[in-house]
Amino acid sequence: MQNPAPKPSANPSAPMRLALRIASDFGVTIAVPAVLAAWAGVRLDEKFGTRPWWLIICLLVAFALTGLWIVKKAKRYKKLYEKI
Secondary structure: OOOOOOOOOOOOOHHHHHHHHHHHHHHHHHHHHHHHHHHHHHHHHHHHOOOHHHHHHHHHHHHHHHHHHHHHHHHHHHEEEEEO
């Protein structure tokens, strides 16, 4: 069974605005935790002399949480797209 075509909306720029919103939201959701985890991991490794173990642990936790957040946000954006 094929998905129905998107309904024409009153505002033709709505899908493009939603796409830009999704791209920026996902970009921040991916980048910020990775950068913060890398920063925290390096600092913890310097403090405890365990290079690179804390960095690896922090990045793995950040990637796992990011994956969960992306799935949750994708479901929410799917509902928004269906309303357009």
